[in-house]
Amino acid sequence: MNEWIFPVLFLVPVLSSIPIALAYRREDIVRKLPPVSVAGIFISLVCSLYILFHEEFMDKSFSYEWIPQLGIDMVLRIDYLSASMGVITALIAFIIAVYGLDYMKDDYRLPWYWFFFNLFTASMLLVVYSDNLFLLFVGWEGLGIASWGLIGHWYRDDDDITFVGVPERRLGPLKLWWPPSLGGWRAISTIRFGDVPMFLAIAAIWMLSEGHNLNISEIDWESLFLKAGTAGTIIIFTMFLLGLFTKSAQLPFSEWLMTAMTGPTTVSALLHSATMVAAGAFVFIKVSWYIKPWHLHDVPGLEFVYMFVLFVGLISALYGALVATGMLERKVLLAASTMSSLGLMFGTAAASYWIHPDGINLALLVAFWYMAVHAFAKATLFLVSGHLIHATHGRFSEGDSEFAMKMKPAFAATVIATTFLVGIPPLTAYWVKSAMDHVFEHLIEHGMLLPFLLLISASLCYSAILARFLSLNFFRGGRPHHEHVEGCPLMKLGYLMMVSVVFILLYVIFTHEETHEFVAAGLALSSMAVGIAVTIAYIGAVFKPRIETLSKIGTFFNDRMLLPALNDVISPAIGFSVAKAVNIGNRGIDAFCNTKVMPALFDMMSRAIRAIQTGYLKDYTKIVLGIVMFFLIMGALWGVMP
Amino acid sequence: MTDGIWVIAGIVSLLILVSGAVLSYKDSRFGLISAIIAVIVAFIASSITGSFGYVVFVLAISLLNIFSLEAMQNDIKGIDYGLVGLIALATMFILNTDDLAYVLTALVIVSVPTYILVMLREGAVDVEIGVKYIVFMVFATVLFLIGAIIIASGAEGIMLTLGYVMLVVGLSLEVGVAPLHEWVPDVFAAADPIPVSVIASIAKIVPFVAAFRILASTPDVEIAAISLTAVIAAFSMFVGNIGALTAREHARVLAYSTVANMGYMLTCLVAVSVSVSHVSVSHAHKEVQMAALLGGVLLLFANAAGKIGFFNAIKGEGACSPLLYTLSFSFIGVPPLLGFWGKFFILISLVSAALAAQFHWLYWLAGILVLNSAVSIPYYIRLARELGSCWKANITNYIVAAATVITLITVFLYIPVAWFPADIGSIEIPISLPAAGG
Known part of the structure; x- marks a missing residue:
C-alpha cells in the first residue's frame, strides 16, 4: 500500500510555501514564487484524488506511533466522508489558489498570505483525515491560527474597501463598523473561547474511553456515555460542541464570521464559506457517523444533546437567512447565508438520532452532501463577489443589466451557483434539499413539527437572499459608480471552474447508489411543492430585491439584530x-x-x-534557669507517668 | 589499625599546634602555618580512616576560619589560629571513636577555645561578653555531660527521661536554641565578627554530632519527651525567623538566623529518637537515620559557610553582592545550593519517620520547617542587599568567595547523595555505652 502518500498530502503544501515565506525581504523574488505554493496544493489535490479512487484505502485506518506514554497515535482514517471531503477541500483550495494568483498579484504582503493559505490547506486536510481526536485537534488549531492570520491580512486598516459595516455608524456604545485587524481579533477570540472546552472534552473522552482510546472510529461510545452518566454525557458533549459551534459560527457565536469578511475574498471563499467554517459541521457529522446515536436511545442524555444541536442549527439557519435579507454588503450577505447553510448542516446531522437506517444514515448523508454542494456554489459566489468588488471598487452591492452584460462570466456563474444551491427543481441542491425535507418530515412522525417549519422558513428566506444577491449586483442595483471590467482572466477561470463542479455533483447524485434516496425524495409530491415555493421566492426576490416600506426592519437585520x-x-x-x-x-x-x-x-x-534582650546577664540567668527547671520538672512528670 | 593512625596523627597535630603557638610569640605567622599543617595532617588521617566526605567539608570550613583570623588584630595573635585548629581537630576526631568518653572530651575541646575567642577584639579584650558567654556555656556543658552520663549509665524510666531532657536542654543552651537563646543575640552583636564567625560555624558541628551519636544509641525514650524536643525545635524556628525579620543590626539578624537554624537541626534529633525508640522495621529505621544525619550535617555545613561569609562581610564592611545573594539563597534553601540539600534530607527523615512510626505530628513539624524557610526569605535578601557592594580584592572578599564556593559545590558535583552514605556509617556506629548493653 502506498502509505507515503500521507506525508506528501500534508507536508507538501506547507513546504511549498516556505520559499516565499523566507524570501519576504526580496520583493522581486516574492512576486515570482506564488505558483510554487499553488503547485504544492495541486500535489495535495492529486494525492486526495488518488486516495478517493483507490479502493484499497477505503474503510481502513493508518496508524503511526506518536505519544506512546499516553497511548496516543497518529491515526488517519479513510472512509466515505474523509475521502470525499479531502477531495472537496483540496480541489476548492486549488481553484481558489489559481484565482488568487490574479486577485492577490499586487498585494503588499504575499509571503504572509501564501504561507497561511497553504498552512490552512494542510491543517484542513489533517482535520478531514484524522481519526484520532488529538491529531484532529492539532489540525483544528492550525485552522484557527491560519484564519486569524488571513482575516487580519490587511493589518494596516488603511483601505475602507476592506472594512465591514457602515463607516462611523454607531448605536449607543456599539460601533457598527470593523477594520481587518479587529476582524482577526474577533475571529481568534471567539474560536479560542470554544477550543478550550473542546480540548477539555477530548481530555475527558481520553480519561473515560476503554484503554484511553481517542480514535473516533474505535471508541466504544455507548460504554463511554454510560460511564459518564447523564450529566457527564451532556457536559462532555456540550464542551465538545462549543468548539464546533464557534468554528461554524452558530448562534450566539456568529459575529466573528461576519467581520471575517474584512479578509481577502479568496480567504472568505476558502475558509469562511467552503471549508474551515464547515469543519465544525463536518466533525459533528463524522463523530455522529461512528457514535451511531440512532442505536443509543438507551443512553440517557444523548437525546437532549441531539435535540440541542437540532434547534441551535435550525435557529441559526433562520437567523442567518433573515439578517441577510437586510444586508447590502456583498460578502457580508454571503457570510450570513453561509451561517444559515451551516445551521442546516448541523440541524440535519442532528436529526440522524431519530432516523433508523438500514445502511448509511440518510440524515448524515444529506448533511454531508449539502455541505459539498454548498461548498462549491458558495465559493463561486464569493469568487464572483471578489471580482465585482474589484470591478466596481466597492463592497456594497451595485450593478444593472448593462453591467451584467459586461461581466458575462460573473453573471452566468452567479445565476448557476444561486439556482443550483437554493433548491430549485431539478437542479443539484433540489435533490439534496428534498432528501432533507424527507428527513424532517420523518421527525413529524416523532411529534416534532417545529423543526420542519423552521427548515421551510429558512429555505424560503435563503432562496430569496441569494436571488437578492443576483438582482442587486446584476439587475436592480443601479449603475456602478466605478467600472473596471477588463482583464482578470485567472479570476474568471477560477469561478467558472468552481461552478462547473455543481454539474458534476448533479451527475453523481443520479449515478451513485448511495444517493438514490435523494432522487426518490425529489420525486415526492411534497418535495416538489417545496421546490415550487422556493422557486417563487427566488423569482420574487429577483424582481423585488428591496422593499422600501420594510427599510427599518432591514436596517435592524443589517445590524444583525444587534x-x-x-x-x-x-x-x-x-x-x-x-x-x-x-x-x-x-x-x-x-x-x-x-x-x-x-x-x-x-x-x-x-x-x-x-x-527580652535586655542585655543584663541577671535577667538572662533567671529566664534560662527558670526554663531549664521547667523542662526538668516536665521530664520528671513524664517519667513517673505510667 | 585505623585507631593507631589516628592516635599518631592526633599527637603529631597537637605537637605542631603547640609548637606553633609557642613560636608565634616570635612571629604570629608560625601560628598560622602550624594550624594549617596540623589541620591538614588530621584531615589526611581522617580520610584514611574512611570519612572523606565529612572531613573534607570540615577541612574547608576550618581553613576558612583560620584564614579569616587574618582580618583582625588581637592581643594573642598567633595563638588564635591554634585555638581554631584545636576545634578542627576535635571536629574531625569525633567520627573516629565509638567511646563515649572521647566523644564528650571532643565536646569540651570544642567548647573551651571559644571562651577565649569570644573575648578577642581589635586591641583589647572584652570581658563582659566573655562572662555572659562562659556562664551559659559552662551551664550548657554541665547539663549535656550529666545527661549523657545518665543515659550511658543504663538508666530507665524517669532517670532515662531526665537524662534525655538534660542532654537536649544542654545542647539547646550550648548552640542557642530558643527559648534558651538569650545569650546569642547579645554575644553575636557585641563581639568582633571574626570570632563570632568561628562560634557560629565550626563550633556548632561537634555538639550536634555528639548528641546525634548518643541519641542514635539510646532506645526506649518516652514519646512525650521526644515531642517536647519537637516543640522546642518548632518554637526555635519561629523565634529565630520572626525575631530576625525586624532586627536592624546585621549581626543580630545572623544571631536570630542561628537560632532558627539550630531549630531545624533539633528536628533531626527528633527523627533519630523516633526511629530508634519507635520504629521496629530495621530498613525504615536505617533510612530515617541516614536521611536525618545527611540532612543535619549538610545543613550544619551550609550554615557554617553562610555564617563565615556574612560575618566576614560585616567585618569588611560589605562584600561582593552576587556572592552574598548566593549565600542567602543557600540559607533560604533554593535548589541546588547546599542549604537546599540539608533541608531536603531533613524533610525526608521527618516524613519517613512519620510513615514508619505512624506519628502524624511529624508531618506538622515538616510543614513548620517549610513554612519557616519561607518566613526567612525577606531578612536573608535584606542582608544580601544591605551588605552587598562591589568586589574588592581584600581578605574578607576572598573568604566570602570561598564560602560561596562551598555552598555551590552541590551545583557542580553530585555530592550530597554520592559522597556521604558510605562515610556516614562511621557516624552511625553506636557509641559503646558501658551499662546500656547490660
Whole structure:
C-alpha cells in the first residue's frame, strides 16, 4: 500500500510555501514564487484524488506511533466522508489558489498570505483525515491560527474597501463598523473561547474511553456515555460542541464570521464559506457517523444533546437567512447565508438520532452532501463577489443589466451557483434539499413539527437572499459608480471552474447508489411543492430585491439584530468587571499578606521576641534557669507517668 | 589499625599546634602555618580512616576560619589560629571513636577555645561578653555531660527521661536554641565578627554530632519527651525567623538566623529518637537515620559557610553582592545550593519517620520547617542587599568567595547523595555505652 502518500498530502503544501515565506525581504523574488505554493496544493489535490479512487484505502485506518506514554497515535482514517471531503477541500483550495494568483498579484504582503493559505490547506486536510481526536485537534488549531492570520491580512486598516459595516455608524456604545485587524481579533477570540472546552472534552473522552482510546472510529461510545452518566454525557458533549459551534459560527457565536469578511475574498471563499467554517459541521457529522446515536436511545442524555444541536442549527439557519435579507454588503450577505447553510448542516446531522437506517444514515448523508454542494456554489459566489468588488471598487452591492452584460462570466456563474444551491427543481441542491425535507418530515412522525417549519422558513428566506444577491449586483442595483471590467482572466477561470463542479455533483447524485434516496425524495409530491415555493421566492426576490416600506426592519437585520453587542459591549463588560473584581481581591490579599495585616502581625511578634534582650546577664540567668527547671520538672512528670 | 593512625596523627597535630603557638610569640605567622599543617595532617588521617566526605567539608570550613583570623588584630595573635585548629581537630576526631568518653572530651575541646575567642577584639579584650558567654556555656556543658552520663549509665524510666531532657536542654543552651537563646543575640552583636564567625560555624558541628551519636544509641525514650524536643525545635524556628525579620543590626539578624537554624537541626534529633525508640522495621529505621544525619550535617555545613561569609562581610564592611545573594539563597534553601540539600534530607527523615512510626505530628513539624524557610526569605535578601557592594580584592572578599564556593559545590558535583552514605556509617556506629548493653 502506498502509505507515503500521507506525508506528501500534508507536508507538501506547507513546504511549498516556505520559499516565499523566507524570501519576504526580496520583493522581486516574492512576486515570482506564488505558483510554487499553488503547485504544492495541486500535489495535495492529486494525492486526495488518488486516495478517493483507490479502493484499497477505503474503510481502513493508518496508524503511526506518536505519544506512546499516553497511548496516543497518529491515526488517519479513510472512509466515505474523509475521502470525499479531502477531495472537496483540496480541489476548492486549488481553484481558489489559481484565482488568487490574479486577485492577490499586487498585494503588499504575499509571503504572509501564501504561507497561511497553504498552512490552512494542510491543517484542513489533517482535520478531514484524522481519526484520532488529538491529531484532529492539532489540525483544528492550525485552522484557527491560519484564519486569524488571513482575516487580519490587511493589518494596516488603511483601505475602507476592506472594512465591514457602515463607516462611523454607531448605536449607543456599539460601533457598527470593523477594520481587518479587529476582524482577526474577533475571529481568534471567539474560536479560542470554544477550543478550550473542546480540548477539555477530548481530555475527558481520553480519561473515560476503554484503554484511553481517542480514535473516533474505535471508541466504544455507548460504554463511554454510560460511564459518564447523564450529566457527564451532556457536559462532555456540550464542551465538545462549543468548539464546533464557534468554528461554524452558530448562534450566539456568529459575529466573528461576519467581520471575517474584512479578509481577502479568496480567504472568505476558502475558509469562511467552503471549508474551515464547515469543519465544525463536518466533525459533528463524522463523530455522529461512528457514535451511531440512532442505536443509543438507551443512553440517557444523548437525546437532549441531539435535540440541542437540532434547534441551535435550525435557529441559526433562520437567523442567518433573515439578517441577510437586510444586508447590502456583498460578502457580508454571503457570510450570513453561509451561517444559515451551516445551521442546516448541523440541524440535519442532528436529526440522524431519530432516523433508523438500514445502511448509511440518510440524515448524515444529506448533511454531508449539502455541505459539498454548498461548498462549491458558495465559493463561486464569493469568487464572483471578489471580482465585482474589484470591478466596481466597492463592497456594497451595485450593478444593472448593462453591467451584467459586461461581466458575462460573473453573471452566468452567479445565476448557476444561486439556482443550483437554493433548491430549485431539478437542479443539484433540489435533490439534496428534498432528501432533507424527507428527513424532517420523518421527525413529524416523532411529534416534532417545529423543526420542519423552521427548515421551510429558512429555505424560503435563503432562496430569496441569494436571488437578492443576483438582482442587486446584476439587475436592480443601479449603475456602478466605478467600472473596471477588463482583464482578470485567472479570476474568471477560477469561478467558472468552481461552478462547473455543481454539474458534476448533479451527475453523481443520479449515478451513485448511495444517493438514490435523494432522487426518490425529489420525486415526492411534497418535495416538489417545496421546490415550487422556493422557486417563487427566488423569482420574487429577483424582481423585488428591496422593499422600501420594510427599510427599518432591514436596517435592524443589517445590524444583525444587534448581536454584535454581545462581542463588542457585553463580553468586554463582563471581562472588565471580572478584571475589576480580581483586582479588588488582589488588593485585599495584598493588604492582608504583604502590606497591612500580616506584616503588622509579624512586626509585633518580632518586637516581642526581641524585647527580652535586655542585655543584663541577671535577667538572662533567671529566664534560662527558670526554663531549664521547667523542662526538668516536665521530664520528671513524664517519667513517673505510667 | 585505623585507631593507631589516628592516635599518631592526633599527637603529631597537637605537637605542631603547640609548637606553633609557642613560636608565634616570635612571629604570629608560625601560628598560622602550624594550624594549617596540623589541620591538614588530621584531615589526611581522617580520610584514611574512611570519612572523606565529612572531613573534607570540615577541612574547608576550618581553613576558612583560620584564614579569616587574618582580618583582625588581637592581643594573642598567633595563638588564635591554634585555638581554631584545636576545634578542627576535635571536629574531625569525633567520627573516629565509638567511646563515649572521647566523644564528650571532643565536646569540651570544642567548647573551651571559644571562651577565649569570644573575648578577642581589635586591641583589647572584652570581658563582659566573655562572662555572659562562659556562664551559659559552662551551664550548657554541665547539663549535656550529666545527661549523657545518665543515659550511658543504663538508666530507665524517669532517670532515662531526665537524662534525655538534660542532654537536649544542654545542647539547646550550648548552640542557642530558643527559648534558651538569650545569650546569642547579645554575644553575636557585641563581639568582633571574626570570632563570632568561628562560634557560629565550626563550633556548632561537634555538639550536634555528639548528641546525634548518643541519641542514635539510646532506645526506649518516652514519646512525650521526644515531642517536647519537637516543640522546642518548632518554637526555635519561629523565634529565630520572626525575631530576625525586624532586627536592624546585621549581626543580630545572623544571631536570630542561628537560632532558627539550630531549630531545624533539633528536628533531626527528633527523627533519630523516633526511629530508634519507635520504629521496629530495621530498613525504615536505617533510612530515617541516614536521611536525618545527611540532612543535619549538610545543613550544619551550609550554615557554617553562610555564617563565615556574612560575618566576614560585616567585618569588611560589605562584600561582593552576587556572592552574598548566593549565600542567602543557600540559607533560604533554593535548589541546588547546599542549604537546599540539608533541608531536603531533613524533610525526608521527618516524613519517613512519620510513615514508619505512624506519628502524624511529624508531618506538622515538616510543614513548620517549610513554612519557616519561607518566613526567612525577606531578612536573608535584606542582608544580601544591605551588605552587598562591589568586589574588592581584600581578605574578607576572598573568604566570602570561598564560602560561596562551598555552598555551590552541590551545583557542580553530585555530592550530597554520592559522597556521604558510605562515610556516614562511621557516624552511625553506636557509641559503646558501658551499662546500656547490660
